[in-house]
Amino acid sequence: SVGNMNVWNENSSSKNLIPRLQKVRHNYLSMNKYNVTYAGPKNTARPIPKKLLCQLRDRVNVTMIHGSDGPFSTSEWQKYLPRKNFSQEVGHLGQCAVVSSAGSLKNSRLGPEIDAHDAVLRFNGAPTRGFQQDVGEKTTVRLVNSQLITVEEQKFLTETLYNTGILIVWDPAPYHAEIHEWYRRPDYNFFANYKEYRTRHREQPFYILNPKMQWELWDILQENSLEDIQPNPPSSGMLGIMIMMTLCDKVNVYEFLPSKRQTDICHYYQRFQDRACTLGAYHPLLFEKNLVKHINQGTDENIYTYGKELHQIH
């Protein structure tokens, strides 16, 4: 019943995590793999949602790598990068859906509602076939991480799942790195498989996210948190929400903030269970969810019943 709705608390603290996840967060804080040196404001009151939306719009530059970006301005790379720029390719979009891969999508029967959007963004290896009732079948954009396209077992080059929609791959750069430095030492060296995929699928648009955007977004996450967040890039989910917010008039996000179906089952398409999938380990996911709850323009009832959040940045 709606009378007893328990939805995400936007002031969730890492202190309420299970000890294992608290420890993981501390380990990432001391490791500081990406040499984050955050100098911005801390522990200040969160601005009102409208202001925060303006900050996201003005400070996070959602751009894709193009032929004029440093190491990519070679005749070799011109053969592989998509000819059209990203915004030309997608055009202006009205109503968009972002579908997290959370286990709580199971038995949601949200498929028809999701498919009714002008564009749908999905993540990594999230399938639609066999799950249409719950997640729909339309895929306009698929955001994948560099690990997925690099590691052999993931079958990125051969699974037909990846052959629909516009692909975007992202890979973390060090906090202060310029494109050149990142290009020399990406987290996963996905460039060879990117080129191979482009050779096999000439007609499918496939972009590389400019890694600067991840830290522009991370800074805003840190500014709006009362504790130190993991010094690692935001999750694919948060990046996808941000990408669609810049492209679309309205973005409905499904099961990023957990609904009444919240579960430790990591993905709707697997049986594997781990609370870290919902609350974060490597990614500052807890703090991403705090921010997303704060700027949600939809109702708590929609979160509770449908795991649905609404965002409008323009």
Ligand code: C5P
């Ligand atoms: O696991 P994967 O990164 O492919 O999932 C896509 C995104 O969905 C995650 O980056 C995360 O933001 C979100 N997610 C979630 N809760 C889960 C599983 C995924 O919020 N249980």
